[in-house]
Amino acid sequence: MLLHPxxxxxxxxxxxxxxxxxxxxxxxxxxxxxxxxxxxTFNENIYDxxxxxAKDLVKTTDExxxxxxxxxxxxxxxxxxxxxVAESCEATDLSSVAQTLDRAAEDAGVxxxxxxxxxxxxxxxxxxxxxINSVPKALATTSKVCxxxxxxxxxxxxxxxxxxxxxxxxxxxxxxxxxxxxxxCAKLVVFANAPDDNPFMAGAFHGIGEPDCVINVGVxxxxxxxxxxxxxxxxxLGEISECIKKTAFKITRMGEMxxxxxxxxxxxxxxxxxxxxxxxxxxxxxxxSILEAMGLExxxxxxxxAALALLNDAVKKGGAMASSSVGGLSGAFIPVxxxxxxxxxxxxxxxxxxxxxxxxxxxSVGLDMIAIPGDTPSSTISAIIADEMAIGMxxxxxxxxxxxxxxxxxxxxxxxxxxxxxxxxxxxxxxFSSAEFIARGGRIPAPIQxxxx
Amino acid sequence: MSSSxxxxxxxxxxxxxxxxxxxxxxxxxxxxxVDISQTIMADLFxxxxxxxxxxxxxxxxxxxxxxxxxxxxxxxxxxxxxxDAFRFMHRL
Numbered sequence: 001m002l003l004h005p006x007x008x009x010x011x012x013x014x015x016x017x018x019x020x021x022x023x024x025x026x027x028x029x030x031x032x033x034x035x036x037x038x039x040x041t042f043n044e045n046i047y048d049x050x051x052x053x054a055k056d057l058v059k060t061t062d063e064x065x066x067x068x069x070x071x072x073x074x075x076x077x078x079x080x081x082x083x084x085v086a087e088s089c090e091a092t093d094l095s096s097v098a099q100t101l102d103r104a105a106e107d108a109g110v111x112x113x114x115x116x117x118x119x120x121x122x123x124x125x126x127x128x129x130x131x132i133n134s135v136p137k138a139l140a141t142t143s144k145v146c147x148x149x150x151x152x153x154x155x156x157x158x159x160x161x162x163x164x165x166x167x168x169x170x171x172x173x174x175x176x177x178x179x180x181x182x183x184x185c186a187k188l189v190v191f192a193n194a195p196d197d198n199p200f201m202a203g204a205f206h207g208i209g210e211p212d213c214v215i216n217v218g219v220x221x222x223x224x225x226x227x228x229x230x231x232x233x234x235x236x237l238g239e240i241s242e243c244i245k246k247t248a249f250k251i252t253r254m255g256e257m258x259x260x261x262x263x264x265x266x267x268x269x270x271x272x273x274x275x276x277x278x279x280x281x282x283x284x285x286x287x288x289s290i291l292e293a294m295g296l297e298x299x300x301x302x303x304x305x306a307a308l309a310l311l312n313d314a315v316k317k318g319g320a321m322a323s324s325s326v327g328g329l330s331g332a333f334i335p336v337x338x339x340x341x342x343x344x345x346x347x348x349x350x351x352x353x354x355x356x357x358x359x360x361x362x363x364s365v366g367l368d369m370i371a372i373p374g375d376t377p378s379s380t381i382s383a384i385i386a387d388e389m390a391i392g393m394x395x396x397x398x399x400x401x402x403x404x405x406x407x408x409x410x411x412x413x414x415x416x417x418x419x420x421x422x423x424x425x426x427x428x429x430x431x432f433s434s435a436e437f438i439a440r441g442g443r444i445p446a447p448i449q450x451x452x453x
Numbered sequence: 454m455s456s457s458x459x460x461x462x463x464x465x466x467x468x469x470x471x472x473x474x475x476x477x478x479x480x481x482x483x484x485x486x487v488d489i490s491q492t493i494m495a496d497l498f499x500x501x502x503x504x505x506x507x508x509x510x511x512x513x514x515x516x517x518x519x520x521x522x523x524x525x526x527x528x529x530x531x532x533x534x535x536x537d538a539f540r541f542m543h544r545l
Contacts, residue, residue, distance in 0.1 A: 066517060070534075
């Protein structure tokens with residue numbers, strides 16, 4: 001046998017005991033050919049286009065899952081940012097487009113559909129504004145639709161008018177989904193430097209430079225990395241980095257194989273493989289737990305940013321060697337509600353919002369799945385967004401904010417979302433006002449880092 | 454997918470007749486055993502086989518179902534996975 005039994009058992013253990021999975025096979029579909037002034041025709045075009053490409057997505061992915069014995073947790077679709085294709089629609093309320101996306105997702109059998117999005121880093125068109133204003137209703141009347149708005153980039157700076165607007169939209173979305181703890185906000189992300197080919201939700205959309213149809217794959221495996229690090233006997237940090245790199249390499253290879261085979265069978269282009277350590281509420285499948293395995297008593301204490309930097313970098317290096325298509329976000333996610341170690345750290349008082357913000361300067365995305373008190377002013381939410389966007393803009397990286405001002409909750413309450421979204425402890429925010437700063441509006445100019453030409 | 458070879462793993466508490474019963478199902482589905490290894494790891498019976506399938510219209514899901522059912526009968530866990538799942542991870 002060319003393969004050693006130990007190698008075979010190692011792979012089997014990763015899947016059965018350590019939650020290695022293909023987190024998502026996401027089909028990106030261009031809707032650029034669907035534009036129409038009449039919104040009903042536009043919706044029809046969208047539905048037909050999605051069903052044309054995605055009709056066999058779930059069936060094919062299920063076949064691959066059983067062929068390789070590797071679980072594929074989610075099947076998803078991402079589409080061209082709706083603000084772009086809906087620009088010429090005469091209607092002002094675009095929530096029916098979200099409902100169309102929801103219906104297409106349901107009929108195609110996928111778990112989520114992303115792309116109810118707008119890219120407004122330098123300014124808002126009337127189409128962008130229509131889309132953003134439709135977001136609360138869109139998220140309140142659909143179950144599978146995800147929305148994202150890119151409000152900043154290293155090249156354009158930060159659109160503070162959009163930042164201000166998004167603070168209000170997040171509050172409104174929470175209010176409109178208050179019967180479900182503000183769950184609409186769990187499907188809404190505000191970005192800086194949003195990638196065009198990210199397969200992960202809630203931020204996935206099909207970028208404007210992408211082809212008609214593409215397959216992007218997201219692989220995850222914090223549990224595998226956690227076990228590998230914990231198996232080391234008294235390691236140096238260099239040895240930990242080496243171990244994470246090797247583990248990331250193995251996980252990425254698995255995603256590469258699945259991505260290539262799914263795209264071959266669906267006659268679609270293979271876009272990117274995104275190796276992101278995306279935690280789940282399962283015990284041990286936790287990024288916080290990996291940081292603690294490196295020697296921190298509790299995630300969030302001093303040293304957490306350094307440990308996360310080591311982790312994120314080693315994951316990228318291992319991934320880059322394993323596939324020539326590594327892209328998207330690739331690194332470590334640090335959502336609170338989806339990670340049992342993060343939840344524990346918040347509850348025992350070792351992890352604060354400020355520390356999370358610091359950690360986002362070295363992780364792959366940003367402030368993610370954080371619940372804050374329902375009475376937090378929208379200007380404070382906007383200011384949290386502005387801080388996070390600044391980190392992304394200056395460091396030439398993607399950052400994002402997915403925050404839930406859970407209606408009727410106070411610091412210390414737990415907010416249940418269920419499934420992969422988990423449960424979030426409500427965290428305190430600063431009491432001092434940012435309202436005047438946010439009300440100034442305008443744009444924070446592009447930084448000196450943008451002058452690369 | 455580069456071949457029609459599958460890795461079959463059988464893991465569970467050892468008892469008389471596991472190999473015979475499992476290979477009988479394989480014979481029924483015309484799956485040829487290319488290689489086989491068996492060991493006891495941490496008190497668990499562990500058998501790994503490399504099986505080859507010749508038939509182009511092979512019904513993989515029916516075979517997987519039959520193998521799982523036989524495994525459940527014997528109190529062991531049986532998995533049938535394409536060899537690429539392991540080759541991609543451990544070989545370049």
